[in-house]
Amino acid sequence: MKACVAALSVMITFLGVSLAFGTQEKEPRYKYQKDGLVYAEIAKAPEKARAKRNPMDKDPDALAAGANLFEQHCTGCHGDMGEGGRKGPSLLAPEVQNAEPGAIFWILTNGVVRRGMPVWSKLPEPQRWQLVRYIKSLGGVPTNPEKPPAPTP
Amino acid sequence: MSDFFRFTILGIFLLFSTSVLLPSSVQAQESPYIVAYDHYLEEPGNLEIEYFSTFGSQRQANNFHSFWMEFEYGATAWWTTEVYLDGQTTFNESTLFTGFRWENRFRPLRHEHFINPILYVEYENISGADKIMKEVEGHDVEADYAVPNSELSKERNHELEFKLILSSTVKGWNFTENTVASKNLTGGVPWEFGYALGASHPLALKASAKRCNLCRENFIAGVEMYGGLGDRHSFGLHDTSQYLAPVIAWNLPSDWTLRLSAGFGLNDNSHRFLLRWGISREITGFGSMVSRIFGGHK
Numbered sequence: 001m002k003a004c005v006a007a008l009s010v011m012i013t014f015l016g017v018s019l020a021f022g023t024q025e026k027e028p029r030y031k032y033q034k035d036g037l038v039y040a041e042i043a044k045a046p047e048k049a050r051a052k053r054n055p056m057d058k059d060p061d062a063l064a065a066g067a068n069l070f071e072q073h074c075t076g077c078h079g080d081m082g083e084g085g086r087k088g089p090s091l092l093a094p095e096v097q098n099a100e101p102g103a104i105f106w107i108l109t110n111g112v113v114r115r116g117m118p119v120w121s122k123l124p125e126p127q128r129w130q131l132v133r134y135i136k137s138l139g140g141v142p143t144n145p146e147k148p149p150a151p152t153p
Numbered sequence: 154m155s156d157f158f159r160f161t162i163l164g165i166f167l168l169f170s171t172s173v174l175l176p177s178s179v180q181a182q183e184s185p186y187i188v189a190y191d192h193y194l195e196e197p198g199n200l201e202i203e204y205f206s207t208f209g210s211q212r213q214a215n216n217f218h219s220f221w222m223e224f225e226y227g228a229t230a231w232w233t234t235e236v237y238l239d240g241q242t243t244f245n246e247s248t249l250f251t252g253f254r255w256e257n258r259f260r261p262l263r264h265e266h267f268i269n270p271i272l273y274v275e276y277e278n279i280s281g282a283d284k285i286m287k288e289v290e291g292h293d294v295e296a297d298y299a300v301p302n303s304e305l306s307k308e309r310n311h312e313l314e315f316k317l318i319l320s321s322t323v324k325g326w327n328f329t330e331n332t333v334a335s336k337n338l339t340g341g342v343p344w345e346f347g348y349a350l351g352a353s354h355p356l357a358l359k360a361s362a363k364r365c366n367l368c369r370e371n372f373i374a375g376v377e378m379y380g381g382l383g384d385r386h387s388f389g390l391h392d393t394s395q396y397l398a399p400v401i402a403w404n405l406p407s408d409w410t411l412r413l414s415a416g417f418g419l420n421d422n423s424h425r426f427l428l429r430w431g432i433s434r435e436i437t438g439f440g441s442m443v444s445r446i447f448g449g450h451k
Contacts, residue, residue: 059359061359061361061362064362064363065359065360065361065362066360068360068361068362068363068364069360072406073182076196076199076437076438086441087197087198087438087441109265110263110264110265111230111264111265112230113230113231113260113263113264114230114231114263115230116197116229116230117230118193118194118196118197118227118230119193119230119265121265121322122182122184122191122193122322122327123182124325124355124358124359124370125324125325125358126358126359126360127358127359127360127370130359130360
């Protein structure tokens with residue numbers, strides 16, 4: 001019985017502390033407001049990383065696969081269409097859309113850990129490149145589209 | 154109905170009911186390891202609920218089935234915190250709740266490197282009857298588990314455990330090395346040491362154009378090896394148990410992950426066979442959801 005009470009106390013403390021800390025990430029009400037700080041990270045990508053070409057550029061399945069990966073791993077923070085959410089900035093912004101594919105790949109690989117973006121190197125390299133291809137295809141989409149862009153071969 | 158079935162059914166019921174009630178939109182990309190850790194932390198604000206089970210064969214005593222629930226929360230992108238609730242059934246003896254653990258993992262470096270360190274700190278409040286074998290350390294040997302539950306459960310351990318996790322991902326391969334140091338605060342027990350090594354690789358590196366359950370990229374296979382390294386007074390492999398275990402994870406597009414591991418004892422001090430499996434589900438945005446309940450976000 002004592003162990004149960006102790007376990008319950010620990011769980012409540014655990015939830016309280018982690019939620020307090022996690023949510024003090026100062027999430028704004030509707031829109032992520034640290035976009036500028038996160039976009040600045042793209043500029044920090046090393047030259048060597050920027051110069052990398054996307055090996056999935058000519059893969060006919062890459063866009064559809066990238067869309068699936070985006071839905072599975074990215075929409076929770078960046079919104080269904082990459083328009084941005086409470087926890088992640090818009091990916092439709094020029095800072096992202098004009099960035100070199102290699103720079104976006106570098107951000108996916110390294111994350112922006114201090115700003116809440118985890119590292120995604122657990123996705124194998126080809127999948128990260130598939131994601132890059134899809135993210136770049138989001139350019140020019142209105143900020144609140146009803147449907148995701150149709151994949152183009 | 155035996156206590157064993159009650160505990161198992163309760164655990165799985167909790168997992169399913171919480172998962173069904175809470176929405177999720179992410180597919181987990183979980184490693185197959187059950188003992189070893191890699192350097193990937195929980196995504197911030199997400200909660201992963203896991204149920205794990207270990208069946209252990211035991212020479213000259215009763216076999217056992219141990220089980221635990223894990224609640225893993227991504228507090229930030231560099232801090233993951235986790236609570237465990239442990240239990241076990243020793244066949245022909247009894248079923249016990251054996252205690253809880255509170256684990257924290259920290260990522261000290263901002264960027265990805267060839268070797269990525271993670272710092273791990275855990276507090277354990279468990280009885281001597283705990284058999285989940287989440288880590289093997291010191292001079293833990295099979296004979297320790299032959300003592301009846303009625304005796305083992307009288308012992309209560311408060312333990313601090315530290316790990317240095319060094320993990321690399323290269324061309325789809327993950328290699329990880331965990332060094333364990335633990336100190337039982339309840340007695341004059343010296344520092345104990347252990348290790349876990351792991352290697353894994355997805356069955357395919359590219360994602361398919363269509364979502365599918367049985368696509369090769371949803372499976373990650375690997376192997377882990379773990380065991381004790383003695384204590385401060387007698388460091389080394391003598392009187393320790395050592396295991397080698399092929400592992401596989403199946404990450405389903407429906408957000409569930411299944412893991413399976415068959416562990417084989419490598420010396421006479423080890424259990425001959427440990428069959429482990431686990432099921433987990435990740436709930437995205439759990440932190441925001443709870444925060445909204447308390448008026449944090451509208």
